[in-house]
Amino acid sequence: MPDDFLILLRQELLVTALIFILLFIKVGSKERSNESLMILVNLLLLANFLFGFFCDEEGTLFNNMFRTTRLLNLEKNILNLAVLIISMQSWSWLKTHKHLLEFYMLLLSTLLGMFFMISSGNLLMFYLGLELSTIPLAAMANFDLQKRESSEAAMKLIISSAFSSALLLFGISMIYGTTGTLDFSELPAHLTGSDLQIFAFILLLAGFAFKISVVPFHLWTADVYEGAPVAVTSYLSVVSKAAVLFIFISALYTVFKPLADAWYNMLVLLAIITIIIGNLFAIRQNNLKRFLAFSSIAQVGFILIGISGSSQAGTASVVYFILVYVFSNLAAFGVISVVSAVTGKERIDEYKGFYKTNPLLSWVLTIALFSLAGVPPTAGFFGKFFLLMAGAGKGNYWLIAIAALNMIISFYYYLRIVKAIFMDENSQPIPRVSIPFISKVALLICIVGIIFSGVISSLYEYIYSLCSSF
Template structure:
């Protein structure tokens, strides 16, 4: 019975996936689009509420022969995934109704991706990690290509598949080398194996890290991200930026801190260098982008660099800082992508030209987009400011003052290209642009989503203690 309690969140998500598929098969095609979305939203909300009752103060517990771990750390990230998915479904209903031919399949595969994320968060060995990772990744291969009327969507899906398959092969070969060196796939057994200090073990660690770098779009393994972010349906771009990246960060920290902590002298300096490269390269390349989705792709590369600053600290403070930042990054992305989804649905694109005059036609959306972007830049009093303070403080305390300085400078540079979007939304229009400035209708679901995202972003910035307390609780069982 305890085994089923450990996977109760996954079982509820699986039930939602089956329900969405059954509704698509049984109900008439006309009129089921909204109905499936409402069932999924209700189920995700109920699951989110249920998960708050699973927090505990005891040590971590493993199940299914040590393959699956139930601790507050995994539970926190599962809640993060559910929140991101819940808001994504909420603000994308009109988009799905207009652009997606098979909504039942769309929502079913969304739940499949969410299930993979949750399995990753609780993975306690490399095999479970790989199964969860591939369940999530294969789901996203399909979701990226859901726009049957858009060749860019299909092209992005193929690119993602090819690069993803290559990164999977690299990671799988690394896992085989780690298994050959340690004789086990279990994180704790790997940590205790002295054979990991020899060449075969170190080579395995390098290849596993490269596999993670592909998933996190870390420079120079980022080549898939801009094209995939730009070509994918906007709600899927949001989930790639929020859920996929957060899932990668969650399992990356567990592997480094649980399986490879004794090898920290090898991977810590390397990770610090890659964090700096991501922050510099991601922000520099984002400056020249005129498509907001593509700009956010490069921005997400920089955001991965910021979170890696916290991982480099290799202690509880750094881990809590990364968890805090990951959650507030979800809040900011929800607001930004909800606005982009609405603009694309009404105006047919997400470039600066499509954002022009948004402050006149939909001032609420323009304000939310500006606040969300400023939060990503780390401007007070938004949540991003608190998050970056925590991350850079953790890095400085572990002797990485230079890395924190790079992060601070790059955060200031990011303000420039974020404000270019605000400039497009708020600048005065020419008579020709005024005539083309079509009104943007804001559906109730989008209005609710953007308001909740702003409340969370500003509220967490002014009063971060609530989220900080939750991350503190989530980290207590990790190192036990």
């Protein structure tokens, strides 16, 4: 039993250990320079990421409260990778920050919460993990201590999170009331599709929708993204969204399978309005972070289409798309974070003529945007294609047609930025930005990921084979 405990819980234990190491450094030692600390932290995160690939045991712990499978393990690896990349990219921002270690402690706490949430086998455990992953996030959003917008973002985040948690808890309590259990493996047998259960499910869905900013529960997203520091914004838009999506899929396909008829239609409806609203609002944005907020809302709409497909193809395409999304979105945020740390510029107008001064960063941003738009040969093309294929599996071609037409709108706004970078004249372009070595490596990882994770099919096939267990 203790062996099992160590093996199955190894990723969570490792993250906990990292938190403690940072805590000891903080408490026990004299002043150290930020740079040496950051090298140490990044090495620890790298070790954490690499360690995730060792031993792929499956099993359950704590009376089914905690379960892990090879797919969950992969999902945790994806999150680890994203955290590592974000940490590397925020080098120039954190270099001068007074509370470096606290930032990483909060970051790792949320990661720990996400791991427990993804691995949960019980609605209470799920709720526990969710709270652990959101509350520190609000503190992180406030990490530009001098900026008022940052505090505003934190306030908005904590209030909307609290609201969505309340919805979730209400839903969970009603599910408990009608079924008498909270265990994922026992729940399906007790779900009959009675009105009260459907109502409870709707509450749960709304709670989820808040977290992954599905229209009409998206209103907090843009303000929070704009106000929070870039590193936190990218964390919010990639890692925290990915984690909730992971548990969302497995909850839908396993726990709420008996209600599939009900949730299918809800999901399709949400997907359509999410894509359309996200796209239409993205057109009008001028702040890059707000812009990416709305474009990420639209991307979630595409993910919902993938989820509406059959379980294996749906799960595989969603997990794969999230991996691709990690690479593409983090590449875009990486560029913004490097530029914003040095010049403080985040508006699209200010990026006019960017190519003349920063050709390398321009290409990275362009490739990232192309991947987000779904242009081949980037991985984003494969990601979107497979999502839509999964969604079309049920014969809902009009849904695919709507999504495909929306892709044209999304091309328009992604190309708008490409146009600003390459074609528009600007008398005062952003001066040449020197990229710290470690951020360069992070951008390189993203670009390699964008170019090769699509064309090389074995990655998708591997994920697909892991998803057969559903």
